[in-house]
Amino acid sequence: MLAYTIRRLAGSIPTILVLIVASFFLMRLAPGGPFTSERPLPPEVLANIEARYGLDQPLWKQLWDYLLNIILRFDFGPSLVFKDRDVSDIISQGLPITLTYGLLTFVVATVVGVSLGVYAAMHHNTWVDYLAVSLGIFAQSLPNFIMGPVLILIFTLWLGWLPGGGWNGGQWPYLIMPVIALSTSYIGSITRITRSAMLEVLNSNYVRTARAKGLSERSIIWRHTLKPTLLPVVSYLGPVFVYVVTGSVFVDIYFSTGGLGQYFVSAALTRDYSVLLGITILYGVLTVIVNLLTDLAYAWLDPKIRL
């Protein structure tokens, strides 16, 4: 398994390189640049600014310097928009915030979703099941950009229980609404996936055999059905994990958390090339790692899968 992990990680280096090169050129294809503005800068001022950031060099040279800086110094360059901050400053400020609410969201969505799904499957075709399914569909159809403003309206304006936004070092009153907003739709999907996977497993031959043997329902659920049920759930959770820990632009916008998701989108709009590329690389690396973890989790859940 160690050999497999090392092999996979080594194999991901070309992937990341392709990602960097492709993103680098794609960004430059977009019309306008970081210094395009409503009031066009006089050419000599623009030339000074471009010289300062090395944007006057040919593209291949810029790419080469960029890669060298990363490899030799782990330096992702200065932001082209925020004058006193480097890309690494922005990432090291935004990533902990994003990771905090992202991981919490992931845990909440998984625990609540799987529990609801399992519970519904165990009470198949009863009112409990119908309620769980309808709640699931309802939750799934509530994207976070709807949840955000609605939650603020209810909990901040009407009830006055929670602050309407901000982060304050991640104190819990500031975390509740972002986590609810971001996890709702995932809870819905996870519930539905878990329920249908569980139903399939419960109807399988080996569960019937276990029941015939007289095993307790508790032991059947916990020892024999939960692991195989989780297989399809895990394949769904992998991408969800990457998605939530890289942050949600909507959560950042509605709750002013200062997370990374918002920088990713605003960097694209303001053509802050270095920030955009830095965050893209971060997301790329995270995706590679999470894919690997997902595959390792498969092997643990299903002995038939050999790595």
Add this chain to the structure above:
Amino acid sequence: MRSLRKLSPGNVSLGKVWLGKVWLAAVVINIFLSGLCIANGHVPADVKLAQDQTFTYRVLDEFTSVDPQVVEDVSGSEVVRDLFEGLMNQDADGKLVPGVATGYEVNEDNTVYTFALRGNAKWSNGDPVTANDFVYAWQRAADPALASPYQWFVELMSVNNAGAIIKGEQPVDTLGVKALDDQTFEVTLSAALPYFPQMTTHTTTFPAPKNVIEKHGDEWTRPGNIVSNGAYILTEHIPGERSVRERNPMYWDNENTIIEKTVALIINDENVALTRYLAGELDRTEVPSGQFPRLSKEYPEEAISFPRLCNYYYTFNLSDTGPEAFKDVRVRQALALSIDRNIITEKILAGGQSAAYTFTPAAVAGFAPPGVDMAGMSQAQRDAKAKELLAQAGFSADKPLTFEMVYNTSDSHKKIAVAMSQMWKQKLGAEVSLSNMEWKAFLEARGNQGFELARGAWCGDYNEPSTFLDLLDSESGYNDGKFASENLDQLLEQAKLSTDASSFYTRVEQIIAEEMPVIPVYHYAGVYMMGSDVGNWPVNNVQQNWYSKNLYKIAE
């Protein structure tokens, strides 16, 4: 500037808006303002001040810098005006009042200004503010090595040698600024500029602490590192969340400062900001477009609207790449006439904006809108004339006028564009296709004449008509429609040399009304929710240059 794309038309703030170019008396011997008292920090006798003197307001986007020489956006400039103080300040009406300088003298031909600096001005670390801090700051602003996006401002101020320094042809120490002694700062201009003192209220000209900048480099503006000379110091900055500035005990006029702490909360979504305002988390926020009538009914004390120095227009592409039809003035006039602007201002925006028949907003100082024909007609008359003109130009039901109009992606721009295209379809039978573009792509297309009819908006850089009318100068870098009229260029040139320019501006507006290179749609209003306990907000300052030190909170 970059923040404009997200703003609703009710509350535009394009670019850093700088200070009123008020025509000062041309006969200048010695103008010393030192005897004037600054009235705007004073609280009326019957007002009881609140215990908690914290002012909290919403900003749309993270500002890009609080370095006075580098800052370019509106929200960053608001912070810089609190942290630093330049030679001159603006009062609640936008008039010039002393800042670090107590006054100035100017030579006979308006080219050498000598500012007398107050002896008690201090940096937040206790060092005195000297003329050398200004020399350093001004040289820094022009320095190609700093590469500030506002480098051009030094050239705009006509400071001697600024242009050559920016081009890198001369060293920065040749800039026309000098410290005659610690308290005397002299500026030499390459051209007479009677409104030059007004430009010293602009953040680019604020002093900078040399030793701090040399010690910390680009990171000198962070809390803990930053040393400033204004009424406040930056104590906390959490990017994307908040920025806090607190009273600076070293400020020379500290005893008249009332607000202890000003907090800027970054809230991208204007509806969320409004909810948080109503929940009592904010003292000020912008009103989302269309919501003003409801809010002013529910909160008559808090919903306020006042004119701003900004216009909203569409520009025809008159260059070779533009459509042939637009080269016919009758077509341009027909299109301009047949828009019912009252529907746009009253039904779509509904925030106190005014219908525009001239390019320059009426709120601009020293500008009396000329009586252009279009303004005096009823909409029915305008429509009749539009139909007639378009028929003369050879368009009919069989041969309809067709073109594309483009705007940057935004809900309110879309509503307005849809309304305009429907008016043209109903009244003139024109087939108009709409297209929206992301902000930077839009700027690129408009700047390179890759459009037929494009949206535009402009906020005055200073409070004087030329800041708008210069856009239509054939040489202007902002003239995206490439309109060229020798007559108009000459009038603008003459206005610059004249002591009474207003008659020239009236004639320029008349040329615009005849030639119609642009379609003025409306003039902006500042539309805010402002806590009724906020005292002394400068609603009469059309550029909305406000200073926390002049505000106060009233006990409720």
